Amino acid sequence: MKLGNKVGLLLLVIACKKDLPIENTSYNPIPYQLQLPIGRTWTQFPIPSENPLTVEGVSLGKLLFEEKMLSANNAISCKSCHQPAYAFSDGGKQFSEGINQLKGNRNAPALFNLGWTELYNITGHRFFWDGGKGSLEQQVIGPIVNPVEMASNTKEVVNKLQNSPTYPRLFKKAFGTDSITIGLVAKAISQYERTLISGNSYYDKAERRERLRTPSEQNGMIIFSTEKGDCFHCHGNLSSAFFTDFNFHNNGLDEVSLDSGLFRVTGLPADRGKFKTPSLRNLVFTAPYMHDGRFKTLWEVIEFYNSGFKNSPTLDPFISKHIPNGGLNLTPIEKTDLYNFLVSLSDTDFVLKHK
Amino acid sequence: MLGVGALSLVLLYSSCKKTDSSTTTQTNDPSFVNGLYLTKASNLQINFTYGFGSDSLVFNDKNYINASNDTFDIEDLKHYFSNFAIQKADSTWIYFQNINLVDVKNGRNLTLNFPNIPAGNYSAIAFDLGLDKTHNSSMGFEGDLDPAWGMYWTWNTGYVFFRMMGRNPRTQEGYSLDLGGDNNLPHLVLSLADFKVKSVMPQIGIHMDLNEIFQSPSNYSFVNDGMAIHSNTSPGAIKLAKNMEDMAKVVTLK
Numbered sequence: 001m002k003l004g005n006k007v008g009l010l011l012l013v014i015a016c017k018k019d020l021p022i023e024n025t026s027y028n029p030i031p032y033q034l035q036l037p038i039g040r041t042w043t044q045f046p047i048p049s050e051n052p053l054t055v056e057g058v059s060l061g062k063l064l065f066e067e068k069m070l071s072a073n074n075a076i077s078c079k080s081c082h083q084p085a086y087a088f089s090d091g092g093k094q095f096s097e098g099i100n101q102l103k104g105n106r107n108a109p110a111l112f113n114l115g116w117t118e119l120y121n122i123t124g125h126r127f128f129w130d131g132g133k134g135s136l137e138q139q140v141i142g143p144i145v146n147p148v149e150m151a152s153n154t155k156e157v158v159n160k161l162q163n164s165p166t167y168p169r170l171f172k173k174a175f176g177t178d179s180i181t182i183g184l185v186a187k188a189i190s191q192y193e194r195t196l197i198s199g200n201s202y203y204d205k206a207e208r209r210e211r212l213r214t215p216s217e218q219n220g221m222i223i224f225s226t227e228k229g230d231c232f233h234c235h236g237n238l239s240s241a242f243f244t245d246f247n248f249h250n251n252g253l254d255e256v257s258l259d260s261g262l263f264r265v266t267g268l269p270a271d272r273g274k275f276k277t278p279s280l281r282n283l284v285f286t287a288p289y290m291h292d293g294r295f296k297t298l299w300e301v302i303e304f305y306n307s308g309f310k311n312s313p314t315l316d317p318f319i320s321k322h323i324p325n326g327g328l329n330l331t332p333i334e335k336t337d338l339y340n341f342l343v344s345l346s347d348t349d350f351v352l353k354h355k
Numbered sequence: 356m357l358g359v360g361a362l363s364l365v366l367l368y369s370s371c372k373k374t375d376s377s378t379t380t381q382t383n384d385p386s387f388v389n390g391l392y393l394t395k396a397s398n399l400q401i402n403f404t405y406g407f408g409s410d411s412l413v414f415n416d417k418n419y420i421n422a423s424n425d426t427f428d429i430e431d432l433k434h435y436f437s438n439f440a441i442q443k444a445d446s447t448w449i450y451f452q453n454i455n456l457v458d459v460k461n462g463r464n465l466t467l468n469f470p471n472i473p474a475g476n477y478s479a480i481a482f483d484l485g486l487d488k489t490h491n492s493s494m495g496f497e498g499d500l501d502p503a504w505g506m507y508w509t510w511n512t513g514y515v516f517f518r519m520m521g522r523n524p525r526t527q528e529g530y531s532l533d534l535g536g537d538n539n540l541p542h543l544v545l546s547l548a549d550f551k552v553k554s555v556m557p558q559i560g561i562h563m564d565l566n567e568i569f570q571s572p573s574n575y576s577f578v579n580d581g582m583a584i585h586s587n588t589s590p591g592a593i594k595l596a597k598n599m600e601d602m603a604k605v606v607t608l609k
Binding site: 040041043116119120122123227233236237239240241242245246247268269270311312313315316317318319320321323324 | 414415416430458461463496497501502503504505507508520521522524527528529530531582583585
């Protein structure tokens with residue numbers, strides 16, 4: 001009953017807004033103040049000068065991220081497969097379902113701390129598992145038109161939004177024009193995505209001396225950041241906040257990669273089987289793991305790096321240097337310690353904050 | 356309108372200067388004895404090229420053989436340059452205090468510019484292939500020292516100065532050389548005296564020969580010295596750092 005009242009009130013407010021005079025939809029955007037986590041390693045990332053963050057742009061971007069009209073049959077939105085409760089990954093699914101239950105061959109990646117990719121990856125290959133796009137604005141269009149994802153086309157999306165009662169007004173507020181283009185859709189969603197920042201994990205709290213690491217976690221951290229576990233070469237040293245090097249590696253999943261990875265994009269044989277290094281933050285929310293979601297648990301992942309990686313012409317030298325020793329040779333206790341450290345990189349505030 | 360005005364003012368100014376310098380520059384200037392001769396404060400541009408012996412550097416697709424008969428490709432090459440300095444005719448040095456992380460594969464920082472080099476006669480250029488003690492242990496973490504670039508050593512002191520990676524094409528076994536350490540910093544001094552150049556915008560071309568990392572004074576062998584060097588104190592690391600001191604050559608000066 002109470003809820004019903006609230007909904008009624010909300011509808012009333014929206015209805016009123018529609019009748020408001022024209023000056024309320026004028027173009028006067030408020031700059032969006034990005035909240036960066038505390039600590040010197042959280043440097044400001046570049047915001048494209050042609051797409052500054054505004055309060056109106058970010059809130060429009062969130063609406064569009066959740067807008068099912070972006071798909072051909074109005075059934076799925078970006079959020080359908082990038083769910084906030086799972087750090088914007090797809091709730092345990094190996095492969096997400098696009099429209100009509102179609103499935104792709106890649107695991108929906110988690111979305112957070114994306115803006116830093118554009119700072120630390122200096123190549124043109126940044127987004128998607130295979131680096132197919134160089135900026136968020138370019139990336140956004142991909143899933144909308146992919147036949148196994150939203151299967152729409154840019155013209156159709158623009159038409160639907162243009163004919164909706166609300167969107168032209170919101171675009172006017174965010175971008176100064178109510179004439180919607182796919183470029184503006186991409187800009188708005190990118191603005192929203194740049195605000196998805198996760199930096200308040202148990203690890204971060206320990207760094208700020210707000211909690212103590214358990215002895216196991218502490219030991220796991222040492223394994224992570226030394227040649228013992230050798231995770232840091234690709235997932236970043238502890239003085240960097242991101243737990244990824246924002247680059248591409250062949251981590252030895254297969255002797256012959258069915259999915260060619262970065263090779264699809266560059267055509268260089270040396271890039272065969274290379275995929276983007278995912279951040280290790282929020283791992284507890286983002287199972288399954290790897291570009292094809294082949295590992296259901298973190299234990300499987302740790303055992304893979306400990307003893308299961310395969311040699312191939314493009315296997316990363318940071319991994320192949322462990323071949324002479326037959327792998328990492330971690331003891332069961334060391335694996336548990338590493339697990340506990342990895343789990344400490346989870347930021348529950350992030351998943352609770354974004355709904 | 357303003358822009359055009361400013362531009363023409365600059366042109367006017369520089370053309371004035373040109374006349375000035377041509378009057379002060381004398382071909383029989385006794386101070387013009389060697390190297391680089393600047394008649395006015397100028398921008399110095401340094402361009403770097405990389406190769407392996409007489410071969411060009413091609414990432415991934417070319418195999419190289421070193422003095423120890425190891426065959427390997429090169430898949431990644433990153434290193435720091437710092438403390439560039441040029442030596443004046445009176446033997447004093449001018450230090451530029453730069454720190455640049457070079458990513459050869461992605462073409463980052465292959466050209467460095469040092470503005471406002473005073474007029475004078477220069478005989479040598481020097482630089483470190485890495486970071487000096489102060490910067491190596493600094494907690495500044497800014498710009499090219501940002502640990503997110505992946506060159507920060509978590510369990511060792513400071514930064515990786517020089518990273519080279521690749522593999523043996525036959526066995527597919529990877530090698531990974533991460534060099535660094537305060538006591539293991541190659542300091543390179545290159546003579547400019549073979550050149551006689553007077554230039555308004557001097558450009559020095561420096562060629563880095565990766566083959567020299569593996570030889571002179573001592574041959575490095577992947578088989579005997581190791582496929583992975585990740586410590587600044589290992590004998591292999593010391594050998595490589597010593598070898599690196601003769602890896603650079605001034606190839607052009609114009």
